[in-house]
Amino acid sequence: MKEFQIIEKYFAELGPKRKDVAVGIGDDCALVNPAEGNSVAISCDTLVEGTHFLPSMEAEDLGYKSLAVNLSDLAAMGAEPAWMTLALTLPEIDETWLEGYCKGLYEISEYYGIALVGGDTTHGSKSLTLTVNGLVPPQMAMTRSGAKVGDWIYVTGTIGDSALGLDILLDKQQIENESYKDYLVKRHYRPTPRVLAGQAIRGIASSAIDLSDGLGSDINHINKASGTGARIDVDTLPLSEALVESVGKEQAIEYAISGGEDYELLFTVSDANESSLITSLKQTGVQFTKIGQITSGSELTFKQGKLKYHPVKQGFKHF
């Protein structure tokens, strides 16, 4: 089966139809019409087998996750998902795998209303690159660089789950409770991109980033871009019951600080905007927690009560 036959069969009809797509898959380019006045947010992420996902990962989960991580970048800018292209490199044509991959991709693309408008399928080691486009009203996009001294630091959902989920998959952690285990692995394989939350806080939050490298690492991206420091109160970190019950509070905090791939939003808000932010976010139904404050200087400090807390590590490597 040749490349364009694969594209036609599996991808031509995938995803929602959007009125702003004038030409979809099958021509030299796709042609889209951005809503007038809007900015276009663009992000791309590559997932390589063995580096970013385990060879054992189900195709359907990979289809879901490959888009979820890209949508998470759009969420961090406050952008509304619009179009995407998929570059898929495969060692061989495995129709079962392709069907599963498309099913997972279809599920999440339908949910968030993002249309597949183009792509490329090639022969090689398994990897995939998704490039996503989102729309943002004028001057509403959030960046990493807007945090100001005194701003409060918030995070959506719970953090640390995904990293423990990965450790379970790698047999580095043994968890007895099956429902905790399922939840944690699912948080790793099927992260929830905070697309609505991102749109709810745009124009209100002063800066935002999505948590892919881990809290301890990603907060530094905000600090570096904003010229600020930060204080994180570790006792306020939102930890799931599954995480705490499985590994204990102490290790749960470590997972929350250094564990990557949560794909929750980390954002800052001025004191003046805090109440509008809370009102706006509550309408989305997404959990959110205040975890610290932006400080002067460039230092990142963790506090537990009045004491300094020293995390074992702050960064995250896939595996």
Place this chain on the structure above:
Amino acid sequence: MKEFQIIEKYFAELGPKRKDVAVGIGDDCALVNPAEGNSVAISCDTLVEGTHFLPSMEAEDLGYKSLAVNLSDLAAMGAEPAWMTLALTLPEIDETWLEGYCKGLYEISEYYGIALVGGDTTHGSKSLTLTVNGLVPPQMAMTRSGAKVGDWIYVTGTIGDSALGLDILLDKQQIENESYKDYLVKRHYRPTPRVLAGQAIRGIASSAIDLSDGLGSDINHINKASGTGARIDVDTLPLSEALVESVGKEQAIEYAISGGEDYELLFTVSDANESSLITSLKQTGVQFTKIGQITSGSELTFKQGKLKYHPVKQGFKHF
């Protein structure tokens, strides 16, 4: 060296600055502002080492070519290059290679005014995916589906050179004349995307495609999309002196029909629009040649004088 350090060092300052880029490399997404009313053309292409390029290919040539093939897709739609993202997968951090790659990419991105706005660098077998965005005024984009019976078929430049260049690199052909050899290999490594020609014929040509798979294969893409057939007059095919002198007229025609990666534009124009097309294209200085006519039915026929010509093969595989 970590991912974001690589990005910062090699890519952050690469390419021209554009006023329509509000946020470039370094945030969760890039943010661009398309000129009001314009459509955005999107295309992506993956190049995998061993499948699309030889391991011996110079990094600088690869940097150039990886963008050239994507710009060629924009050219076929009549789009003006605007922004791009680069997903680069490398087995190891080789700074010499990265410098070379960036130099080639920089050269062509500067020339065509396309800004690198985002990307991802990952660890794995060497491959790269470029996703390009171009701008097209309303209703001006060309597609493959607009050819009508009686339309004339045109091609830019000369064709077949790149495929012979590849055969030289693969030692399948021995060419004595060094300057021919250099020219042919350069046509393979450094194809010229017909960006200006594409913009010159938009609104005039009835359909267009870029020649990546070979004339005999790509004309069928137009036919399939337009519901037409075509007659190609093989004696009119534009062949370079280097191609004809190196392998003789007969084999040169075969290269022109089945050889891929010319990245010339193949397009159709109605009888009524032919003179405006010629006027408009002449201003670009790009060579162009009438090579046949769109016919009814769905058949592709090659003619040599009054006789039918039967090419040995019509398609093209990389290697």
